[in-house]
Amino acid sequence: MNTPSHFAGAPRGLRSDWCGDLRIDDVGRTVSVTGWVARRREHGEHLAFVDLRDRSGIIQCVVDGAHEVRTEYVLRITGTVRERPDGTRNTELETGAVEIVDCDVEVLNTAEPLPFPIDDRRDVDETLRLRHRYVDLRRARLQRNLVGRARINAAIRGAMDRQGFVEVETPMLIASTPEGARDFVVPSRLSPGSFYALPQSPQLFKQLAMVGGVDRYYQIARCMRDEDLRADRQFEFSQLDLEASFVGQAEILDFVTEAVSDAVATISGDRPVTFETMTWYDAQERFGSDKPDVRFGVELTELTEVFASTDFNAFKAPCVKGIRVPGGAELTRNRLDALTDRAKKLGAKGLVWAKVDGPTAITSPIAKFLTDREVADTVEMLGAESGDLILIVADDRPMVRRVLGALRLDLGRPGVGDGGLRFVWVTEFPLFEGLDESGNPIPAHHPFTMPHPDDIGLLDATGDELTSIRSQAYDLVLNGWELGSGSVRIHRRDTQQRIFGLLGIGADEAQEKFGFLLDAFRFGAPPHAGFAFGIDRLTALLLGEENIREVIAYPKTQSGADPLTGAPSPIEAGQLTELGLRVVVPQPR
RNA sequence: GGUCCCGUGGUGAAGCCUGGAGUUCACGCCGCCCUGUCAAGGCGGAGGUCGCGAGUUCAAAUCUCGUCGGGACCGCCA
Incomplete structure (x- = not known):
């Protein structure tokens, strides 16, 4: 990837160059740059350094006195590009070999001190960030994320277009359908008492498009679901929505893989990327989840046979499985108790832990209830070694999968930017x-x-x-996040x-x-099949963000509010009357 | 609907457990000084209803309850 300004287009208007573009080749040119004052360093009356920032980066300008200039003022600086004197180059800056001298400084606008610093080094209160989102957007992190998202969208559109898909827009005001998530509804003025719903997805319209002979449809579609928000869920989100005729699952997976691969390549060509396919059954059996994070081991091991005729009552269950935590024997009793609590909160009757001392020796509260054979087989099946921890759950099969799947993530999951990009198609x-x-x-x-x-x-x-x-339904999973799902449709x-x-x-x-x-x-x-995946989640993962708010320009808080605009807000009585609505505020009980 | 964490000058934190004067640190802001800095540096200064409301106490940022706001999670999300 080139410098960010590579994506910024030709300089126009008040600027002759982008700040971040200037290099040693530009020495001697007279240039005009525009932007915000990132920092100002005064050295007496007649020497000051002004770091000017625009979307592309930062350039140092040498100014004869900068007392009238303050941080975040909007400037246009015209001057001559010069190679920096020996010993004053800044290798931290892309533009650090040069500077602009003999500067004419125009103040295009002043600025009050900001409510929080542009610096990325500090985490700022979420409400403040959202209330002053325009300030937050100036910060490098969100600049990078917005550009990254735009590049991903462009890559996806390119890949879909190349594969013969037609971008079709579908309505935002549609009929409410009873299935699925809670609808956002919009009252109808012309039919008082009736409502439109905002689309949860264009599902029905894309299938109608197949009947309509579009053959290959796609859209980067905005979708709305009125469900509680999470780190990976907002009310509004964007999907790559697609549907194709006369093809089955294999072709859909190819189409989507192509688009996702292009999106990945545009952001992080150097990160290892793999696509693998796994049935839903295997995902559940091995990872205890329908969205397996395969960046690390700690797979679930079947132990039901080992305890088929056990005398230990807690293991007389339809299913017994265990996981091995390498080096986990060091966990304190406190930590082990916390794991047991967590297992119970997830619905397990209990959690059995055992520290491995050797091929046939464990330390565990329940060791005395197990036969030597059971201990030896368990250690062997799990491939456990001295110093490892073994966690075992016995219950019905879905519960065992669920609990161990969650514990596995608690104990071993890599950070969001670690472990490469492991895509998994979960089928059947x-x-x-x-x-x-x-x-x-x-x-x-x-x-x-x-x-x-x-x-x-x-x-x-x-x-x-x-x-x-x-x-014939399938999901696409990336590093344990469900990106999207699709199916072959009944026609x-x-x-x-x-x-x-x-x-x-x-x-x-x-x-x-x-x-x-x-x-x-x-x-x-026609026979047809399709898919949809979340652009917000894909973008967040590719950019190393743990929360999709960081890749959305104007997101909402967890309670669904927008501190910037004040939404949601009451409406005027006249609007209600026109719509035939009366508000009944629920009484607190 | 539920569980947990957080709320202290403009920003970020420490202080809270173990109550005793708005105490501290870094950044920012304002003024002065400073001709090669780049998270510039030096000196000085301003700035807080400790989210809000009750309660306990001689005394509350600190303990208790409630409430508002933010965050993580469970439920929910075909």
């Missing part, structure tokens, strides 16, 4: 993730997902057997009706909720 997700109160299966992805061809016969099953049906009415039947959705209800899609499918829907 279950069609249903469980049963609801009435015994109907709950779709794991969405109700238009095609079952796995080998499992079609199981659609006649009932109850818990249904949850073993695999689907035939008979199959769709069968699934609706299983879900307990009757013909009338299906027609009411998804009628327009079912109608469309009567008029020649």
